[in-house]
Amino acid sequence: MNDSIYILIPVHNRRAITLGCLQDLNRNGDLTHHRVVVIDDGSTDGTGAAIQASFPTVTVLAGDGNLWWTGAMRLGMEYAIAQGAQYLIWLNDDCRLAPGTLDGLVQFCGDHPTAIVGAQGFEQDDRDRLSFGGKRKTWQGYRFLTLSPGQTVSCDLLSGNLVCMPRAVVDAIGYPNPHTGPHYGGDSLYLLRAQKAGFRLWIDSRYSVTNHAAESRLCPSDWLMTPGDPWxxxxxxxxxxxxxxxxxxxxxxxxxxxxxxxxxxxxxxxxxxxxxxxxxxxxxxxxxxxxxxxxxxxxxx
Incomplete structure (x- = not known):
């Protein structure tokens, strides 16, 4: 077990998806090689107990339902740093990774000490549709980069779904702030701060990553067409x-x-x-x- 690498997974009431993520990591050997921490933010569907029963090597940190993404990730990062982590990996539980993905991202950070690197992910049901990844800054906003397989290029922003960073980031700028971006955007605010502190963002397309698409009531994918209350x-x-x-x-x-x-x-x-x-x-x-x-x-x- 490598005690220097911590995989941090924030979850809430998605028991089947969370267990599927851990099963995927287990098949890839990541549960054996790295420390995995699930931050269970007040799930009421038995997620925490199911993890402890099926994956006893996984550490479960409990929240009260008020952490959301940023607070959960902060709690996980604080725990990992206190345990001596040298590399931190943000991972959403709806990602599915090819074997070697996490080792490859950590290796890239090891070879480039000021690097923060993420992967690009495609929708599970549509492998041609980009779900998350690296973004390029334009005068109209940030736009996704679509890379051919096997590339690693610098970018201006990363999606927080799957990101690897060295401990040096925390040493330089501290932890994510749940008060400024408690859920959506907490990842972007933190990575922009890191960028301004001298860290360089990279996107890596060497590994196959898929994402389980889900519509969020807090962030509609189509402002005009979303059904429901007009207000x-x-x-x-x-x-x-x-x-x-x-x-x-x-x-x-x-x-x-x-x-x-x-x-x-x-x-x-x-x-x-x-x-x-x-x-x-x-x-x-x-x-x-x-x-x-x-x-x-x-x-x-």
Whole structure:
């Protein structure tokens, strides 16, 4: 067992998905080679007990349901650093990894001491659709990079689904702050801080990673077509745990772009009012008007 590498997995009420992740890591030999810490944030579906019964080498840290992603990851990172970790790996439980993925990311960090490296992941049901990965900064915002297999290139931002970093990051900037980005965006805020402290972000496409797609009620994938209450988007803009939180996007835009971030922020949120009015129309009508070439029984696809 390598006590210098800690894999940190925040979970909440996704027992089957979480156990599937650990089974995947076990098949790859990662449970034997590295320390695995699951931060179970108040699950009520028996996740913690099931992990302890099936995977006794996995450490389970319990939360009370108020940690969310950033608080859970902070708790896991604090624990790992206290145990002497030299490398920290963020891993979401809906990722499935090819054998050797984690060892490869750690090796890259070992060869490049100021590197933070992530993988790109594709949807489990659509291997051509990129789900997460590295991003390039443009004047309109961050855009995903799509790499050919076998590449490792520098990037401007990473998705937090699967990221490896050295202990030196924590030594330089401390831990993620759950008060500024408690859930969505907590990963981006932390990585932008690390970048400003001199660490370089990389995206690695040498390994096959898939992601189990799921629609979130706190971050709709399509603002216009999402069914439900027309005023949902307005409420989400004032929910600090939402991916549409105005506080989150204000911090992200200012940290990444400075004064130009104000323009990007206004562009994003001035669209909320007309979108909300359009959402008064039935989903089928919106589909015909704004997605006429889209043939699907599911308005979210």
């Amino acid at each position: 949902q988007l307005v409420r989400l803009a004032f929910n600090p745990y939402s991916g549409l939180s105005w506080q989150l996007w204000w911090r992200l835009n200012w940290l990444a772009y400075g004064p130009w971030g104000v323009v990007m922020f206004l562009k994003k949120y001035l669209s909320l009012f007309p979108l909300t009015l359009l959402r008064l129309l039935p989903v089928a009508t919106r589909q015909r008007l704004f997605r006429p070439g889209q043939v699907s029984s599911n308005p979210l696809t």
